[in-house]
Amino acid sequence: MDIERKTYKQSFRWWRVLGILVTLGCLLALVGCGSETKPAGKILHYGTTAYGPAMENAGLNPHVSYQGWSAVRYGVGETLVRFTETMEVAPWLADSWELVDDHTVRLHIREGVTFSNGKPLTAAMVKTNLEELIRDHDRAPKDLKITSITAEDPYVTIQSANPVAVLLTFLADPYSAIVDLSEGAPNGLVIGTGPFKAIKVSETGVSLVRNDNYWGGLPKLEGVEVTRITDGDTLTMALQKGDIEAAQGLPYSSLNLFVDPQTFTISSAATSRVYQVAFNFKSPPMQDKRVREAIASAIDKAQFASVLLKGNGIPAVGPFPSNTKLGQMSVVAPSYDVAKAKALLAEAGYRDSDGDGYVDKNGEPLTLRWLTYTSRQELPLLAESAQATLKQIGIKVEVNATEAYKSVLKQGDFDVFAKAFVTAPTGDGTYYFKTNIMPDAVDNVGQYNSPEIVSLMQQLDETVAPEARQVLLQQMTAQVLADEAVIYVAHLKMNLVMNHKVVNFKAYPTDYYELTKDVDIQ
Numbered sequence: 001m002d003i004e005r006k007t008y009k010q011s012f013r014w015w016r017v018l019g020i021l022v023t024l025g026c027l028l029a030l031v032g033c034g035s036e037t038k039p040a041g042k043i044l045h046y047g048t049t050a051y052g053p054a055m056e057n058a059g060l061n062p063h064v065s066y067q068g069w070s071a072v073r074y075g076v077g078e079t080l081v082r083f084t085e086t087m088e089v090a091p092w093l094a095d096s097w098e099l100v101d102d103h104t105v106r107l108h109i110r111e112g113v114t115f116s117n118g119k120p121l122t123a124a125m126v127k128t129n130l131e132e133l134i135r136d137h138d139r140a141p142k143d144l145k146i147t148s149i150t151a152e153d154p155y156v157t158i159q160s161a162n163p164v165a166v167l168l169t170f171l172a173d174p175y176s177a178i179v180d181l182s183e184g185a186p187n188g189l190v191i192g193t194g195p196f197k198a199i200k201v202s203e204t205g206v207s208l209v210r211n212d213n214y215w216g217g218l219p220k221l222e223g224v225e226v227t228r229i230t231d232g233d234t235l236t237m238a239l240q241k242g243d244i245e246a247a248q249g250l251p252y253s254s255l256n257l258f259v260d261p262q263t264f265t266i267s268s269a270a271t272s273r274v275y276q277v278a279f280n281f282k283s284p285p286m287q288d289k290r291v292r293e294a295i296a297s298a299i300d301k302a303q304f305a306s307v308l309l310k311g312n313g314i315p316a317v318g319p320f321p322s323n324t325k326l327g328q329m330s331v332v333a334p335s336y337d338v339a340k341a342k343a344l345l346a347e348a349g350y351r352d353s354d355g356d357g358y359v360d361k362n363g364e365p366l367t368l369r370w371l372t373y374t375s376r377q378e379l380p381l382l383a384e385s386a387q388a389t390l391k392q393i394g395i396k397v398e399v400n401a402t403e404a405y406k407s408v409l410k411q412g413d414f415d416v417f418a419k420a421f422v423t424a425p426t427g428d429g430t431y432y433f434k435t436n437i438m439p440d441a442v443d444n445v446g447q448y449n450s451p452e453i454v455s456l457m458q459q460l461d462e463t464v465a466p467e468a469r470q471v472l473l474q475q476m477t478a479q480v481l482a483d484e485a486v487i488y489v490a491h492l493k494m495n496l497v498m499n500h501k502v503v504n505f506k507a508y509p510t511d512y513y514e515l516t517k518d519v520d521i522q
Contacts, residue, residue, distance in 0.1 A: 049249025
């Protein structure tokens with residue numbers, strides 16, 4: 001093992017030890033390190049890596065950042081429409097709708113729906129909720145592009161600059177969950193229409209009790225304790241010991257411990273979550289396309305997907321997985337080619353002038369500042385893999401894996417930023433480009449700016465036919481790849497592992513719907 005790998009692993013030792021101690025302490029209290037009013041009866045204890053401040057989803061208020069994902073995942077909030085397992089839009093709080101014109105939809109609000117506080121769901125409450133959403137949320141206004149909302153029970157009519165087909169997909173985004181905020185959200189306790197209601201919310205977990213007013217029928221569980229456990233070893237031990245009955249985010253190396261069907265069940269689903277590496281276009285070395293292409297050519301996607309992810313990943317070309325209709329694109333990306341990468345660096349003027357094994361130019365070494373975070377266990381593995389393969393072409397990689405990555409992004413002290421991102425949570429490619437690629441996108445941290453993509457997006461916003469929209473999305477994807485703006489490394493398979501007595505708890509392609517009224521412990 002080279003010195004860089006040793007340094008990298010040592011740099012994580014302190015947070016792993018600290019994380020294990022803190023998480024074990026929280027497990028003793030089963031969520032939030034203590035709760036005054038815990039649910040009684042049949043309780044599911046669920047440990048997950050996909051909750052916490054680093055992912056901006058610690059909380060349940062869908063009008064704040066990505067907290068809507070937690071609200072919908074954990075059965076507190078529901079949206080007007082939802083996705084089927086084939087990513088088609090289906091009824092939920094709205095049981096039907098009609099197309100008024102290409103940009104206007106009239107939705108019928110399902111009768112008999114109440115919030116967990118007993119208040120009935122009305123068209124006026126939906127209107128108020130959506131108006132607050134587009135006033136307060138950072139992404140929703142640009143996505144939804146709502147121009148007017150009218151409410152006349154039991155109908156809500158929404159007009160958008162988007163085609164109706166696109167508008168409906170964004171109405172299924174978790175930030176569109178309908179909640180009753182008329183009394184505020186004291187201590188983060190929002191009031192939804194789902195099968196569960198929260199009694200405690202913190203950065204380390206959520207305590208839930210059954211919503212006895214649930215319109216879809218009485219939930220089978222009396223409650224759920226959701227606990228954030230970001231350390232893979234701690235999560236594995238908790239499931240083995242029975243401290244939790246279900247887990248999301250287990251290390252792939254641990255999955256073989258849970259293959260006995262008499263003891264455990266594993267539910268898997270392919271998702272659009274991609275591990276991507278975005279270049280910082282404000283970093284002088286990264287402004288050279290040849291350098292970006294050399295780095296892309298030195299990333300071994302197949303090794304990452306098959307070895308480090310233990311076969312739970314699929315090497316990626318673009319942002320969308322090829323097993324979906326959206327991902328059926330004729331696009332190309334650099335393949336793993338060390339010789340080509342070396343040639344590109346030489347063409348860009350980089351040589352190993354002092355014989356230390358690393359290239360330099362005009363006396364300046366090419367040192368790649370690799371920024372990532374630790375709450376997704378695969379990202380440190382990707383950093384370690386890149387550190388090893390990039391050394392082969394003479395690039396030294398300095399890894400900064402920190403949960404405080406936002407401050408680093410703001411300061412611009414990075415060359416690449418590696419993250420995991422669900423690219424098609426709404427089943428429409430518009431979402432990814434508007435959140436990651438457009439010049440004003442919230443997550444365009446590398447400040448990539450493509451006039452071609454801006455022009456194509458303008459066309460896309462005016463295009464209704466699905467086939468024509470797919471052509472434009474393919475052109476936009478091809479432009480990102482041609483500019484070497486982002487490296488798409490692998491798409492992730494999601495695994496939920498549980499005690500065999502837990503039933504109806506299944507992985508879903510959208511990474512949304514987890515806790516439903518049918519989840520049970522037999």
